[in-house]
Amino acid sequence: MQSVPREGRPTLASDGWLAQEVIRGKRDGGVLSRADIQRFVAGITDHSLSEGQVAAFAMAVLLKGMTLQERIALTEAMRDSGEVLHWQLPGPVVDKHSTGGVGDFVSLALAPLLAACGCYVPMISGRGLGHTGGTLDKLEAIPGYDTQPSAQRFRAVVAEAGCAIIGQTADLAPADKRLYGIRDVTATVESIDLITASILAKKLAAGLDVLVMDVKTGNGAFMARSQDAHALADSIVAVAQGAGVRTRALVTDMNQPLARAAGNALEVAEAIALLKGQVRSPRLWDVTLALGEAALVAAGLAVDPAAARARLLDAWESGSALARFQQMVSALGGPSDLVARPDHHLPHAPVKRPVWAPAPGQVVAIDTRAVGMGVVLLGGGRRHPDDTLDLSVGYSDLAFVGETVGAQRPLGWVHAASEAAAEAGSHALRQACQVGPV
Structure with a gap:
């Protein structure tokens, strides 16, 4: 396939194959052939298709869908776009x-x-x-x-x-x-x-x-x-x-x-x-x-x-x-006694404190996404793809739905890099947990 660096210029193979015709076919609800899907994936891999063409293809698939055979062809073509491992082992992989x-x-x-x-x-x-x-x-x-x-x-x-x-x-x-x-x-x-x-x-x-x-x-x-x-x-x-x-x-x-x-x-x-x-x-x-x-x-x-x-x-x-x-x-290079001494080897956050519910009661619902975002807020997840994580932070001993919390049982423990971060992480967990009467 011929390399085409400029947006909008036809992607034309020597035999007349056109990427935009594949995009048009899917846009109009057509069923793509295995050969067309394979060639399109090859163009994605070798960058002979522009970002605009790949984006248009993705949007056409989102809006019009694919048949099972198209999905299989797309998956196999993407699998085969690089190395495929082969094993010779005495048991199932x-x-x-x-x-x-x-x-x-x-x-x-x-x-x-x-x-x-x-x-x-x-x-x-x-x-x-x-x-x-x-x-x-x-x-x-x-x-x-x-x-x-x-x-x-x-x-x-x-x-x-x-x-x-x-x-x-x-x-x-x-x-x-x-x-x-x-x-x-x-x-x-x-x-x-x-x-x-x-x-x-x-x-x-x-x-x-x-x-x-x-x-x-x-x-x-x-x-x-x-x-x-x-x-x-x-x-x-x-x-x-x-x-x-x-x-x-x-x-x-x-x-x-x-x-x-x-x-x-x-x-x-x-x-x-x-x-x-x-x-x-x-x-x-x-x-x-x-x-x-x-x-x-x-x-x-x-x-x-x-x-x-x-x-x-x-x-x-x-x-x-x-x-x-x-x-x-x-x-793979980790400590030979990790399972014997995990507390010795795994990183620990400098601040650890219980997170108390506003009032005693039973956990009736948890906004799980909000708990995950609490970990992100603490530095344990990414706001941007290139963020460096603090691998020590997060929550432990979380209470589950149906469990009673109060003076003897917190919602969980927050592990944070600072007192200010612990306060923010505690607030996030309290907001995520709905507590009702027992």
């Missing part, structure tokens, strides 16, 4: 993805649990976006942990520890990186077709046999409406399976934080406690086990969910999942 929430560190517990059950988990994760936390940011709270290892090291850790959680490399699905950046500034992020392709392009490039999806819904999720979350879950399953990956999707609740902690180092600490046997949040543990059951059944390692749960619980109770987590951390 499995991954999990969440659409994001507050206090959602399921990946930190699920990856080693699956590894202890015979799976290999090359988990490529992202950073926090808006009010939601990112798995990659949590892991960077671990001193020395390398979230961007070489491909050789990544492969070695997956083979030896059974799991490795790292960040996306520039070689995986580069078309998605450019397309997402343009969608972000052109009000086209909400397209289920494009969300599906964006999520799956990166996941399928990791060479998976099995994928389990956790699609969040509620006031702390990007898909706040249940019908939208179910539509996305259905789309992801259909497209991923159409691309040859056995896929299951759960729609789970994000109408309150998933864990007691919200904030990077604080969530790592709670994840380690969970792997040691301390369930602080039954809701988070239930979601973790449900996703693990779906993964083991889809991978052929358990005949049904009950058998899968028994296997997961054995890996948890025996300490083998905890050992896998420590093995992964050590292999």
Whole structure:
């Protein structure tokens, strides 16, 4: 395809292929051929298509939608825009993805649990976006942990520890990186077709046999409406399976934080406690086990969910999942005694204080997005993509809906860089929690 640097000039291949005809076809509600989608994605990748053309394509897809076959073709073309990993391992290659929430560190517990059950988990994760936390940011709270290892090291850790959680490399699905950046500034992020392709392009490039999806819904999720979350879950399953990956999707609740902690180092600490046997949040543990059951059944390692749960619980109770987590951390440069001494290694905020409710009572509702924005306010999330995070700040021991708060039980504890920040973070948490009579 011929490179065209100037906006508005026809993008013309030697055989007469025109990008604007593809855009026009989708704008008018037509169905695009696999070949046209492949060539358009190639133009996104090599920058022979202008930002205006990519933006117009994204808007046309948002407004007119895509058929299942178009979504599969778009996802596969974006997957194939860069490196696609191929594994030769003695067990199934499995991954999990969440659409994001507050206090959602399921990946930190699920990856080693699956590894202890015979799976290999090359988990490529992202950073926090808006009010939601990112798995990659949590892991960077671990001193020395390398979230961007070489491909050789990544492969070695997956083979030896059974799991490795790292960040996306520039070689995986580069078309998605450019397309997402343009969608972000052109009000086209909400397209289920494009969300599906964006999520799956990166996941399928990791060479998976099995994928389990956790699609969040509620006031702390990007898909706040249940019908939208179910539509996305259905789309992801259909497209991923159409691309040859056995896929299951759960729609789970994000109408309150998933864990007691919200904030990077604080969530790592709670994840380690969970792997040691301390369930602080039954809701988070239930979601973790449900996703693990779906993964083991889809991978052929358990005949049904009950058998899968028994296997997961054995890996948890025996300490083998905890050992896998420590093995992964050590292999990627983290402390060899992290699970034994998390308080020694994880960063601590200088100010820690309880956040009291205005009056005693029962928590009847939580604005989960507001809790996430409280973490951002404290410095634990990003206002701008290039912000440097304070990995020590956030909330711990959060009260859940239905629990009683008062003189003996605060809404939670705020961890902050200063007294002024602690006051602002406390106010944000009080505003997020609705307390009624017992």
